[in-house]
Amino acid sequence: MVVVGIAAKIYEAMGIQSWLPNIISNSESMSKTIHDHTMDRGYISTSPVESSIVDENYISWLKEHPSAISSFQRIINTSKGKQIVVFLDYDGTLSPIVCDPNRAFMSDQMRAAVREVSKHFPTAIISGRSREKGVMGWIPWDQPPKISPMTTTTTSTGIITKLSTKRGMNLSRSNRLKTFSLQLKRQMLIELRERTKNIKGVVIEDNRFCLSVHYRHVKDEEYETLEEQVESVLVNYPDQFHMTRGKKVMEIRPSIEWNKGHALEYLLHNLGFDNSRNLLPIYIGDDRTDEDAFKVLRERGDGFPIVVASKPRDTMAFHSLHDPSEVLSFLIRLGRWGFDNNADFVLT
Numbered sequence: 001m002v003v004v005g006i007a008a009k010i011y012e013a014m015g016i017q018s019w020l021p022n023i024i025s026n027s028e029s030m031s032k033t034i035h036d037h038t039m040d041r042g043y044i045s046t047s048p049v050e051s052s053i054v055d056e057n058y059i060s061w062l063k064e065h066p067s068a069i070s071s072f073q074r075i076i077n078t079s080k081g082k083q084i085v086v087f088l089d090y091d092g093t094l095s096p097i098v099c100d101p102n103r104a105f106m107s108d109q110m111r112a113a114v115r116e117v118s119k120h121f122p123t124a125i126i127s128g129r130s131r132e133k134g135v136m137g138w139i140p141w142d143q144p145p146k147i148s149p150m151t152t153t154t155t156s157t158g159i160i161t162k163l164s165t166k167r168g169m170n171l172s173r174s175n176r177l178k179t180f181s182l183q184l185k186r187q188m189l190i191e192l193r194e195r196t197k198n199i200k201g202v203v204i205e206d207n208r209f210c211l212s213v214h215y216r217h218v219k220d221e222e223y224e225t226l227e228e229q230v231e232s233v234l235v236n237y238p239d240q241f242h243m244t245r246g247k248k249v250m251e252i253r254p255s256i257e258w259n260k261g262h263a264l265e266y267l268l269h270n271l272g273f274d275n276s277r278n279l280l281p282i283y284i285g286d287d288r289t290d291e292d293a294f295k296v297l298r299e300r301g302d303g304f305p306i307v308v309a310s311k312p313r314d315t316m317a318f319h320s321l322h323d324p325s326e327v328l329s330f331l332i333r334l335g336r337w338g339f340d341n342n343a344d345f346v347l348t
């Protein structure tokens, strides 16, 4: 398994929208769809009374982005003769969103499921976090990973170097990092801390190549002030940094061309799959940054972008999963399928 810390994001090496059609229109298949979703999800009874609690908008959104669990067999049928490659986001996908970013752990079940999937398919975690902080310690490393850049180095760029060595690929993307100054980022961190020190609840996370300004614990009435303060720092680095937004977080990223979509392409390239017609990439993620990866899969036309969302939202993903517990169900099923079909992944 490979972990790319996108923030690391710069998404690491520095470390992620249209529309799907095909709305099921006849009432029979529609009620079947709702039944499948609600049954799969196990949190909604299909009794008429309880079904009424299901958000109508969500149900209609589900028709455009059907459950990856209900569609599992269809996805698998598409994989005949193809190499499945799995890409996973971390926060909100493998771990639930929690108040404290330092406590966003994967459950033991999720660890086991990810481990099982990675035995059968090339598997990568593409995260906004740095590898050094958090994710690395939380993933199932007790099994030797298929590719283990971390065994040779703990630096963020190490993963890229190792992969590149393995396949003799170019380092052009990681070279972009060379234009990134850690010194400048440190300076910015000091300024951000100073400017936000009077706003209660702000947490600034240093993800090596990206700074995450968390405002989950900031009062609504103070949000605007916080935004102004962050922007007043950013304005001093117009060419070096820009801001993107995630779940209750402002992410300050280097202004270089590198996002989760690039990370996905980069990994496929270094795994030797970029020109393969026999590939079935699956990408599961919940955040806006994951949309860049969904877009890449759409454009390639050969994969399954799956969004984790409990509410309707604009997305480039084809399929959906409601929350990390559904991600778990999907991964368990995928791992089981890999086992039953002897899909052992051997990196040559």
Ligand SMILES: O=P(O)(O)OC[C@H]1O[C@H](O[C@H]2O[C@H](CO)[C@@H](O)[C@H](O)[C@H]2O)[C@H](O)[C@@H](O)[C@@H]1O
Pocket: 006, 007, 089, 090, 091, 092, 096, 097, 098, 099, 100, 101, 102, 104, 126, 127, 128, 129, 205, 207, 212, 214, 216, 246, 247, 248, 249, 251, 287, 289
């Ligand atoms: O690309 P990702 O792996 O999805 O990283 C995005 C951010 O994830 C983390 O923050 C989010 O999860 C936290 C823990 O559940 C939550 O408290 C926070 O509100 C979310 O935004 C991580 O801490 C950030 O550094 C990442 O930028």
